[in-house]
Amino acid sequence: MAAKPFAPVTSESIGDYLKAILELGGSEELRVTTKALAERLRVRTPSVTGMLQRLAAERPALVVYQKHHGVQLTAAGKRRAWELVRHHRLLELFLHDVLKYSWDEVHDEAERLEHFISERFEDRVAAILGDPEIDPHGHIIPHKYEAAACRDEVPLARWALQTPATISSVRDRDPAALREIERLGFMPGTGLVVERRNAASSLSVRIAGQADGMRISLDLAECIFVIAPAG
Amino acid sequence: MAAKPFAPVTSESIGDYLKAILELGGSEELRVTTKALAERLRVRTPSVTGMLQRLAAERPALVVYQKHHGVQLTAAGKRRAWELVRHHRLLELFLHDVLKYSWDEVHDEAERLEHFISERFEDRVAAILGDPEIDPHGHIIPHKYEAAACRDEVPLARWALQTPATISSVRDRDPAALREIERLGFMPGTGLVVERRNAASSLSVRIAGQADGMRISLDLAECIFVIAPAG
DNA sequence: ATATGAAATTAGGTTATCCTAATTCTGGCC
DNA sequence: GGCCAGAATTAGGATAACCTAATTTCATAT
Ligand SMILES: [Mn+2]
Ligand SMILES: [Mn+2]
Ligand SMILES: [Mn+2]
Ligand SMILES: [Mn+2]
Numbered sequence: 001m002a003a004k005p006f007a008p009v010t011s012e013s014i015g016d017y018l019k020a021i022l023e024l025g026g027s028e029e030l031r032v033t034t035k036a037l038a039e040r041l042r043v044r045t046p047s048v049t050g051m052l053q054r055l056a057a058e059r060p061a062l063v064v065y066q067k068h069h070g071v072q073l074t075a076a077g078k079r080r081a082w083e084l085v086r087h088h089r090l091l092e093l094f095l096h097d098v099l100k101y102s103w104d105e106v107h108d109e110a111e112r113l114e115h116f117i118s119e120r121f122e123d124r125v126a127a128i129l130g131d132p133e134i135d136p137h138g139h140i141i142p143h144k145y146e147a148a149a150c151r152d153e154v155p156l157a158r159w160a161l162q163t164p165a166t167i168s169s170v171r172d173r174d175p176a177a178l179r180e181i182e183r184l185g186f187m188p189g190t191g192l193v194v195e196r197r198n199a200a201s202s203l204s205v206r207i208a209g210q211a212d213g214m215r216i217s218l219d220l221a222e223c224i225f226v227i228a229p230a231g
Numbered sequence: 232m233a234a235k236p237f238a239p240v241t242s243e244s245i246g247d248y249l250k251a252i253l254e255l256g257g258s259e260e261l262r263v264t265t266k267a268l269a270e271r272l273r274v275r276t277p278s279v280t281g282m283l284q285r286l287a288a289e290r291p292a293l294v295v296y297q298k299h300h301g302v303q304l305t306a307a308g309k310r311r312a313w314e315l316v317r318h319h320r321l322l323e324l325f326l327h328d329v330l331k332y333s334w335d336e337v338h339d340e341a342e343r344l345e346h347f348i349s350e351r352f353e354d355r356v357a358a359i360l361g362d363p364e365i366d367p368h369g370h371i372i373p374h375k376y377e378a379a380a381c382r383d384e385v386p387l388a389r390w391a392l393q394t395p396a397t398i399s400s401v402r403d404r405d406p407a408a409l410r411e412i413e414r415l416g417f418m419p420g421t422g423l424v425v426e427r428r429n430a431a432s433s434l435s436v437r438i439a440g441q442a443d444g445m446r447i448s449l450d451l452a453e454c455i456f457v458i459a460p461a462g
Numbered sequence: 463a464t465a466t467g468a469a470a471t472t473a474g475g476t477t478a479t480c481c482t483a484a485t486t487c488t489g490g491c492c
Numbered sequence: 493g494g495c496c497a498g499a500a501t502t503a504g505g506a507t508a509a510c511c512t513a514a515t516t517t518c519a520t521a522t
Pocket of ligand 1: 111
């Protein structure tokens with residue numbers, strides 16, 4: 001009766017490891033280090049080593065683990081990680097659009113609930129949102145059973161000067177940064193140009209169609225991702 | 232900044248124990264036995280004993296535990312248990328009305344999610360549902376920070392013969408029974424009379440305004456709760 | 463080729479929650 | 493008052509997911 005799930009179901013903890021490996025590995029799927037995982041997950045490195053050994057021993061294996069040389073996700077690990085990313089982004093959009101959360105409130109709630117909703121919940125939320133493509137922070141919502149497409153995003157802090165850019169997404173994990181970004185008007189879809197780098201770790205930026213520019217800290221510019229316009 | 236929560240936050244497991252003690256104790260708040268808890272929670276009795284000792288040792292204590300003589304909830308335990316009941320019933324109604332779950336699908340999902348939603352989630356769901364009073368099975372949704380009112384419900388199996396009754400609620404835990412109840416038309420609010428008890432563990436029941444009666448099993452009649460009409 | 467410091471692993475321990483097997487308590491019945 | 497069956501508890505152990513302290517490995521810089 002119960003169909004075999006496409007992606008293995010995991011504990012909350014394992015799910016968080018898989019998602020962290022996915023996100024730290026980037027689109028090139030580089031091997032991720034123990035230390036990077038420990039920092040991201042706020043645990044100590046021996047906890048990471050222990051968990052990686054378990055994930056590699058699982059049948060089917062969720063990661064390829066080479067002692068002292070980091071981990072990568074297997075196909076099974078990737079399936080589960082992308083499923084959680086889909087849950088996360090659908091939940092964020094649902095919390096924002098239906099339950100009227102502000103965009104800085106959605107992340108923490110989604111981060112917890114993504115592990116506990118059923119496939120049915122996922123499907124119904126997608127349905128009432130009209131199979132959405134983009135979450136409140138501009139992130140692409142993967143299709144069911146698929147990895148998300150990926151754009152060539154660059155943090156605003158590394159974008160070339162005097163070159164038009166469009167904001168594609170913003171980091172979702174820092175509520176204070178999100179409030180600041182909203183206050184300044186750097187919403188996904190907005191066009192802008194970086195006019196110069198200032199000594200004081202800040203950037204002078206002008207939003208398309210606005211007369212005067214503004215200064216934002218490099219820290220904040222690391223939270224804003226841009227692409228070439230009109231892609 | 233973060234206000235002290237009105238009810239202690241608990242693990243999923245502890246929450247399930249507290250809710251089970253609340254529900255098994257009934258409105259008279261009788262002491263609940265180790266065995267009853269073990270059955271309800273599908274764990275072995277030594278697990279229950281161990282957990283009860285922990286709940287009693289917690290500061291503030293969540294239960295009053297007398298070795299060999301069962302447990303009762305303390306005020307703190309009751310607060311948490313009722314909070315979870317509120318979460319559960321709000322979630323069931325939300326899943327049914329907003330996400331279009333059928334009434335036999337809502338229980339299991341709510342049983343899990345009730346432990347993981349935040350106060351904000353609870354409040355927003357209540358708001359979009361218009362501060363509802365009754366869940367899809369006819370159960371009263373407690374107000375925030377309060378125990379639910381309670382009615383003098385009786386299982387249909389124990390209602391006097393030939394005496395008009397109104398269905399107040401139905402048991403929410405058994406999907407197959409719920410589908411049967413729906414098929415037969417025993418929805419909360421429906422009026423009926425029990426015409427007789429038959430030998431074959433069944434009841435002959437006539438729904439108000441319907442010409443002919445029907446037979447339902449005593450098992451099913453244990454899942455349907457009734458009160459005197461027009462209360 | 464070797465030394466060294468950062469990164470990673472191993473060793474050993476804790477807590478939460480569950481289990482089985484063994485033991486003890488309790489309430490009713492003669 | 494003593495016996496018994498069922499209920500409950502204690503004893504001892506497993507597993508998941510953490511931790512600190514000790515040790516090992518790796519990459520690089522002389
Ligand atoms: Mn998470
Ligand atoms: Mn997001
Ligand atoms: Mn539950
Ligand atoms: Mn219900």
